[in-house]
Amino acid sequence: MNERMDKMRSLLVATFAPLECQLEDESHLHAGHAGAASGAGHYKLRMVSERFTGLNRIARHRLVYDCLRDMMSSDIHALNIVAIAPSEMTS
Structure with missing residues (x-):
């Protein structure tokens, strides 16, 4: 893991x-993508x-985005x- 992922x-x-x-870094899958150019x-x-x-789902995503704002x-x-939620996990 890298420093950025450690912080996340x-x-x-x-x-x-x-x-x-x-948490997985999938940046290598997007090489050459316009968004990847900024680093x-x-x-x-x-x-x-x-x-x-x-x-x-939307409320959950908002919480995550707020955390990583x-x-x-x-x-x-x-991302x-x-x-x-724990009750939604399948065995």
């Missing part, structure tokens, strides 16, 4: 106390947290979010 993970863990937090990355997040209980303008070009 720290913010997410502090905000959501997730049961699961999988901002493409990331995939799968997170399970009680904070998502009772919220729809400062990084969205410079470090993150794209694929899967936000799950």
Whole structure:
């Protein structure tokens, strides 16, 4: 993991106390993409947290974007979010 991902993970863990937090850097899949030219990355997040209980998908995504707000303008070009409440996990 790199420094940018470490910072993202720290913010997410502090905000959501997730049961699961999988963060992947998919920037290499977007080489040559206009958004990649600025150096901002493409990331995939799968997170399970009680904070998502009772919220729809849009509200969950807003919480994640709010958490990472400062990084969205410079470090993150794209973020694929899967936000799950513990009761929605499948075995």
